[in-house]
Every structure is written in structure tokens, then in C-alpha cells.
Amino acid sequence: MFRLSWFGKVAILALFAVVVCVQMYPLVWMTISSLRPTQDIMTNVLGLPRGMYLGNFAQVFGAGGFGLVVANSVVVTAAATLGVLICAALAAYAFARFDFRHREYLFAFMLIGLAVGPEAIIIPLFKLEGMLGIEDTRLGLVLAYMAWTPFGVLVLRTAFSTVPRELIDAARMDGCSELGIFWRVTLPLARPALGTVGLFIAVWVWNDFVLPMVLLRSTDKFTIPKALLLYQTSYSTDFGVICAGLTVGALPLILIYCVSQKHFVRGLTAGAIKT
């Protein structure tokens, strides 16, 4: 869009580099510390590893069942993300496309959920899930995470409303049903927004420990953040082991994130409107 002079490029790159350094340092520290025994970390917190110490990872995996924990995280995150995207996209389409009575009131009602933090409703939610028989289940956890749908509805409604009328009308004239228009016309054009929402939800669900803290009890259903709580008490923290667990926990996310970046770009250029 904008062309920069040579000087402009350097200046902006410098700014980016500074920001990235500040942002990345915690991640770097975490990865480095996972390769140090905790007693070394306690002796020199910001230091470098003396060698490749794999004991922390051994402890994380050796306790048994960490593979299952990772699998649980993957399943819960994928299900919650897909669930939110589908429900939110459908609802956002309704808000953007149709003009029905009380539309804005309903929209406002749906956005109330956006303002509620999970801690505020966790105990009634626990009781509710107990009554429904889904407490201490992965399904119960996924459904609780679908509380993020309002965020998706908000962002996607904005994205959908930018789809030009001509394309919709053309599809209608070709005999497409509403669902068909939704699937074939609107969704593809909103790919960046879908990606953003999906990414945000996935990251949130993957790292969240508040909901599993109360809703999960059986070790075979634990997600990564919940399993890692075992390595810290309310007071003390086993730095090395926690960093190892968190590194393992962050890797899949980073990988997926890097891969999905390509989809972003493809979606962005494909979405440009050519008249």
C-alpha cells in the first residue's frame, strides 16, 4: 500500500526489533529455563543453561500420562474453537444479513456475555454442569468455553457486513439458499476475521487454567495448564519443571500459529474485491 524510503524501512525495522525483543524475552527465558535444573535457576535466575539438562522434561513426561494431557488440550481446544466459530459465524450472518424485529436488542443481549469474566460465574456453572451430569467431563469444559461466542459474533458481524450486496444478490439469483450464500459467498470473503477469532479463542482455551481448576477432577481429563498446577503450591514453584511443561504446552500452539499464518495471507489477497 505505502512505499517507503530506505530510511523509513530501517527506522520501522528498528522499532519492530525493539518491540519483539521485549515481547519475546519471557518466552526465551521460559525455554532456556526448561533446560536448567531448578536448583540452578534458584542460584542464578537469569542465567544460561550449563548444558542440556533434560530432567525437567523427564519429570513432566515421567509422571505418566502427559501425552494424554496434551491430547486432551488438543481435543478441547479444537472442539471449542470450531464450536465457537460455527455458532458465531451463523449468528453473525443472521445479524448482518437479515433485518428482523428487535435485532439490535438481541445483539446487545448477546454481547452481555462478552463482559463477564469466567471467575464470576464459575460456581453456578459448576452446579449447573453437575445437574446436567457433565461436570468433570471434557464435553462440559468445551461447552463452558463456548461462552466466548459473543466475541466471535461481534467481530464476524463486522466482517460479514462488508460483503458487497452485488455478490449476494448474484448468488440469490443463481438459486442459492441462505445457507449456500453463507457457505459459498460470505465465509470465504471473511477468512482473515475468521482466522483472527479462531486464533484468539484457541490461544485462550489452550492456556486457560481457571475453568479446569474447578470443572475438572479426574486426571485423565486434565488439560496442560491444569496438569502443570501440580508443580506449584500456593507458595512455592518448581521453576524448571513448570517451564518444561509450559514449553511443551506452547510448542503446538506456536506451530499451528505459524502454519495458519500462510492461510491468513492467502485469504487476505483472495478477499480483495475486484470489480
Place this chain on the structure above:
Amino acid sequence: MSLNRRILATMTALAIAAALVGCGKGQGSGNTVTLRLMTGWGYPKVKTAVDGLIADFENEHPRIHIEHQALDDQSYPAALRASFTSGDNLPDIYETEYEYAGYHARAGNAMDLTDWVKAHQDRFQHEGFVDSQRLRKSGRVYGVPYSAVNMTQVFYNVDLLKKHGISPPRSWQEFLDACARLKKAGVTPIALGAKSEFTVAHWGDMLIAKQAGLDVVDKVAEGNLPWDNPDFARGLERLAELRKLGYLSPGCVSDGYMESMAYWISGRAAFFHTGSWLVAEIIAPKSFHWDFFAFPDLPGGKAQTGENVAVANEGFQVAAKTKHPKECLAFIEYITRPEVAAKHWVAIGKVSPIRGANEKASAKVRKVAELIAAGKRTVPYGLMRHIDEDFPEEAERAFAQYLIGMLAGNRTPRQVLQAVDAARKARRR
């Protein structure tokens, strides 16, 4: 249609019957009884110890099976209370830590064990430990203590003191002199991480207990004296002095417990004050030599010799609504035998409140046990003798946050005490 309806009715009846039968699940088959034990001891080292207790118990009582639900330390309180409030997943026996014993006892979740404890009174080393499970108003006991911690000690870096020719101080003046010497040599005397709140609150407790003496502390706990009294203020002034003299770590206000411990272990500070749980929990290289000395008496302080701040911080309670009280008590009886507690619990570095259990422990554990035993009277951390006394949690937070403000130079000692009084009053109904 009527045939379908009949089928539907039959199936409904069968379903209801099945549900009712299914409600009897979890009782075990035949003669065995299954108890559910819920703890927040999922931390591997501790979980193994509990599992060991269970295994040995089941050997002696083959008809009782214990299912151990070991949650992590942070989820456990919320999960336990969720169980009690929703009625799902109720435990038969559960562990309690500090003030949680009082919450559950007051809520009626815990079985009254007064008679059992009285019958086994001589098992426990100190009356004060049983108090940790006793409600003051009724005098009834609702659980058994299982771990003890001592607060009146200061940990130190052995090599660092040796290097500067300092021997472990035995009086407050010696302590101040040691700090002055260390500071001059460029070493931070005391590592403190006030952000974690309990760290600075412990310093406050200790200085108050040593300055005012347990008679005054008791009067305050019973509501006959406010926190804002001259003895308490004088105690807190000593902490302000330490800060003013520059004896505390530079980041004492914003560092947390682990950061200040890392600061101490890295050799930049000599003294570190925390509870005796550190003996079991410290993670440091073998090259780090540490030990501890008794917290010195304060000059002009009213504390008599042998007055300690120690508490039985961990214990077990039996659910009031359990269907197997006899079996639960059998478990309680088993684990409170000194040899059993010694084999599993003391072995991982915990100090047991049970008489005779600490005898074959490691040197440092024995030293802690001796410090506790030397105390003729004890008062628990937080200065509550009983668990339902007038020191609600928000008073604790007010105490800690205002102390942090005092360290930051914002508050005076009297303001700290007045904040505690205000918080206690706001809570009283």
C-alpha cells in the same frame, strides 16, 4: 398408540429403577468399604507419601479400600467447597490447611472428633496443635493435626556468614550488628519478598509476638484489646527500622517469595525468614549450605522465654455426612501412630505434631521439632490461637498490604494496625 405408551411407561419405570440401583454405586462390592480421601497434595513427593500411608493402612485393614483424589494445591480449596455446596463427589476424609479447618468446621462439614481426640490426647506433642482444629466458642475439636511448622527461626547462608566472620546471632542486638557488618561488606543482610504477602505478614507476626508477649496477644485475639496498641506498634517499628537501615533487599516491596528465595540462594543475601516448611521444600544445589537459628528475643520485649509462634498447619477432617464413620476413624487412628507418621510423613521432611514421630528424622527436621518442643506456649501464625477467631482474611490482607506500604515508606506502623482493626470491625456482624 396405547402399546407404545405402555412400552414407554415400562422403559421409564426401568430407567428409574436402574437409576435408584445405580445410586448405590461406590459402596464397593461384598464386604469391602470404599472411602474417598480428597487432598490438595498432588505434588508428586507428597502424593507418594500419602499413597504410602494408604497402602500400609489397607494392608492392616484389608476390608477397607481408600480412593485418593489428589488435586493440586491451588484447585483443591475451590474443588472441595464446590463438592460440599453441590453435594457431588463428597469426600469421606479430607485434608485441611490453616484456616480452612475453621471454615469447614463452622459450615458443619466436619465431624465432631472431640471425644476421639480426648481419648488419644497423649499422642499429640502439644495442646496447641489440637487447638488448630478447635473452635473457640464451643471448645469442640473437628479434626486431627498432621503437620507442624515453626515460625520462630531465621534461615541463613552458612558459607556467607563464615566468610565474614559472623556466628549465628543469639540476640536482637547481635542480629543488628551482623546486618551492619554484612551491609558494609556489600552483602544484602536480609532477603525479603513482600509481594507474596504472607512473607511480610510473618515478619510482622513474629515481631509482634516477641515484643508483646503471648499474654497481650491472647487479649487481642479475644477482642479485649485492639491491634493498635503500643506493644504491637513497637514490634512493627523494628521492621521499619530494618528497612530504614537498608538491611532489606532492594526489591523487597515488589519481589515475591520465590524471587527473594532465589536472591538468597544466589548468595547475594545472608538471612531469609520463613516457616520451617522450607526444610522440606527448598530446592537448592548441594553446594548451597544453609542452616537456621532461633528468632532472637527483642530487647524490652515482653515475650517470655519459650514462647513460640508455631502451628499445626495441616490436618485431616472427617466428613460429618460420611456413611462410614467407623472406617474413617480407623484410618485416622492408624496414621496418627508415631511409627506410621515417621515412616511416610516425616520421611519427606515434614514435622509431625505426633509425639515420638520426629525422633529418627533428618538433623534439620529434628532441630525444628526441638525448637517447637522447647516452646512452652505456642501461638499460631496469624496470631490466632483458635481457628474461628476474629482475624478474618481481609484483615490479613490489610495487614500485609499496609505493611508493604510501610516498607515503601507510605504508612506508619500505627496505620498498619489501625487498618487491621478496621477490617476486623467491618467483618463483625
Place this chain on the structure above:
Amino acid sequence: MSIGKRGTRPAVTALGFLAPALSLYLLFEIVPLVGTLAISLFDWEGYSVGSMRFVGLGNYAAVFRDPVFWKALGHNGLLLAGMVVLQSGLGLAMALLLETNVPAGSFFRALFFLPSVISVIVLGVVLSIVLSPSFGAAGAALDALHLSWLKADWLGSPQVAIWSVMLIQTVLGFGLAMFLFVAALKAIPDELYEAALSDGASKLRRVWHVTLPLVSEMAVVVTVVACINSLKTFGLVYSLTRGGPDNGTVVLPLWAYLQAFSYNRFGYGCAISTVLLALTLIVAGLQFRLGGYGRRSW
């Protein structure tokens, strides 16, 4: 783009699209929320069902008498203003910068969102240590860059701490805002820019006349999301300072959580959450109104 007005068929179709989201939302968000509202009318320790005591609006009266509530409200107000302006502004600025032909743009764009991937526990621990005067890491770095005048007890001074928290949250959290703006910017057809260019518009003019109007709706979304997040989250604050020093960084959701889960004043904690929710809705509603969201007709 909207079809029909007040007809029954569009409403029925719309309901079909709305059904999945609406039903799950009602069951798993609204029902528990009503539960929280109900609990706020009781004095309850939260340890057994029998001990609930009806107090009506008593908890709410106590909320308004609570000095820490007002302190926390002030902090939230400060963070809100800061987050909305700084985070959205930084997100927009970065998105615009990424629209230029700066090399490795997509590489950096990918990196800016990564902090959100890291657990707040790690962020809090690491930043505490780096900024700690005890270890002196940040101080040493600033000395090396001849920026010693920036040194302070960032997280240990009750006056400075809240600003430090704001700055940290901005730098770590602008990724989402940036992404939303990038998505909005990408939807702007190139032809519009070319048209403006051929009309002789300078860079700044092009931004002003072409870009900004078309991202204004997304800007409302971004500011609303930033606003709501600043009022709802306390993980990072808790990890960095526990709400201290001297309650210098305490925020409302943290205060509600402590009351309910640490101080066993469950009803009171729910009351604080309810007040917070009401405030959030008012602020968000105002933002929507002022931003003119949803008024556009297609």
C-alpha cells in the same frame, strides 16, 4: 444487503441461524449469570448450602462503602483509558506500518501476537524478576543504553506501579487489536488507494481519507474489546503485583475474586462482579453509540 422487513420468513430463517449460538449462550452463560446475581443477594461463605442468609441489597450497600472498591475502580478507569487509547492506537499504528512494504513484514506480524500464547504466570514471574531492583537486570540494561533516568522501582512504588502495569499490558497485548485492524485494512480494495494516488493525494491524506473511515467500524470493535478486556482480566496484574503494593494496582475483577474465593464472602464477591458487569455494559454501550456501530445500512 438486508432482505425484507418485518416479514415472517426472514425472521424464521434468522432464528435458524441464531439457534445454536443462542441456545448455548442462554444455557451456559446467562443461566450461571443469573445464579451469580442471585447469590449476590445473600450473605454466604460458600462452604455449605445451609449457611446462606438473605440480605437483599445489603451487599451492594457494602460495596459502595468499601474504600478498596473505589480504589480498584479508579485503577480500572485508568487502565481502561490507557488500554483503549494505547493498545488500540499501537495496534492501529502497527497494522498501518505493516501495510507498507517494510521487509519481513509478515514475519514481524506473526511475532507480535506471540505474547498472548505465553501463560500469564510466566509473564508475571519473568517481568517481576527483570524489573526487580534486587537483581537489577532492567536497571543494568538501561544503564548500558544511557537511559538511567528511566530507572525507578517500577513495580514496587505504589504510585508508579499502576502505570508500569498499563505499559506492560499494552506492549504485550496489542497483538489482537493489530490483527483486527489488519483484517479490516486488507478488506480495503487497492483501487481506492490508486484512485486517491492518481488524484495527487499525499501519504497522509490517503490514510486520512481512504483508510480511516473504512476501519472505523473495526475501530469500534477493537476499542470495545480492549475496554472489556481491561475490565475483565486480572491474571497478569495478579501475577505481577498481587494487586499491591499497598493495594496500588488492585482492580475490580481481582477484588471480586479475592472476596469470593479467599475471604469467603461469596455473596459480596458476586455483588462486586455484578456492579462491574453493569459498569462494563454501560461503557461498552456508550462506545457503540458514539462509534455509530450498526447504524450503517447495507
